[in-house]
Amino acid sequence: MTLPSxxxxxxxxxxxxxxxxxLARDLVAIPSENPPGKHYPECVQRxxxxxxxxxxxxxxxxxxxxxxxWGEGRPTVYFHGHYDVVPAQxxxxxxPRVEQGRLHGRGSADMKAGLAGMLYAIVILKELAVPLRGxxxxxxxxxxxxxxxxxxxxxxxxxxxxxxxxxxxxxxPTGGTIWNANRGALTLEVTVRGRTxxxxxxxxxxxxxxxxxxxxxxxxxxxxxxGIAQDALPHQPPGGGPLDPxxxxxx
Ligand SMILES: [Zn+2]
Numbered sequence: 001m002t003l004p005s006x007x008x009x010x011x012x013x014x015x016x017x018x019x020x021x022x023l024a025r026d027l028v029a030i031p032s033e034n035p036p037g038k039h040y041p042e043c044v045q046r047x048x049x050x051x052x053x054x055x056x057x058x059x060x061x062x063x064x065x066x067x068x069x070w071g072e073g074r075p076t077v078y079f080h081g082h083y084d085v086v087p088a089q090x091x092x093x094x095x096p097r098v099e100q101g102r103l104h105g106r107g108s109a110d111m112k113a114g115l116a117g118m119l120y121a122i123v124i125l126k127e128l129a130v131p132l133r134g135x136x137x138x139x140x141x142x143x144x145x146x147x148x149x150x151x152x153x154x155x156x157x158x159x160x161x162x163x164x165x166x167x168x169x170x171x172x173p174t175g176g177t178i179w180n181a182n183r184g185a186l187t188l189e190v191t192v193r194g195r196t197x198x199x200x201x202x203x204x205x206x207x208x209x210x211x212x213x214x215x216x217x218x219x220x221x222x223x224x225x226x227g228i229a230q231d232a233l234p235h236q237p238p239g240g241g242p243l244d245p246x247x248x249x250x251x
Contacts, residue, residue: 004128012124020116023050027112028096028105034084034145040064043083047140054123062154064142070122075134078168079118081111082144114171
């Protein structure tokens with residue numbers, strides 16, 4: 001199995017530079033603000049047109065989400081991203097502009113340029129006929145900014161979220177650093193019982209807060225890092241980053 005070098009991949013990408021920028025610009029110009037979730041169908045239409053134009057399959061799931069795949073077999077590496085953006089401060093933010101080689105406009109970083117990049121990553125792998133031991137699947141979703149109800153949750157309900165997945169890449173922006181991340185949520189409801197007692201006879205009581213070592217289940221690896229389960233991959237980018245998992249609420 002011969003894989004292209006990084007230089008060969010860059011060379012293959014070069015002829016598409018203009019198309020990638022045009023796609024990103026067109027998406028930035030669509031004011032897909034969420035909340036409330038405006039202009040979603042236009043984003044879907046624009047991305048579908050690009051996929052079709054490049055000879056890639058395109059499946060619409062729950063009206064607002066697109067999946068396109070390349071390769072054969074079950075093991076799947078996902079490219080996953082969203083096209084909604086947080087509300088803009090002014091309409092001018094939906095007029096994309098390029099300054100000093102950088103695209104500006106609402107959603108250009110988060111994450112419409114990323115969508116264009118992921119789409120064209122698949123395009124050049126297809127063009128170069130890079131042999132894959134499985135599939136690449138691009139999932140483009142709505143509603144990320146408000147929790148994913150019409151987006152990733154719809155994929156999940158359709159049984160399509162992460163199906164046969166062995167890895168996932170997302171272009172969610174940070175400081176430009178690429179790193180491993182695994183963000184999730186773990187919600188526990190724990191009841192810890194104590195025994196009330198008069199303040200003057202507190203030795204007869206049992207303080208529920210003092211009992212959490214007996215009442216709470218131990219989570220593997222969770223205690224050392226405020227709820228972050230550790231694995232073999234580095235999760236924190238050099239210099240830190242915004243993707244800090246948060247422990248839940250105590251009540
Ligand atoms: Zn985002």
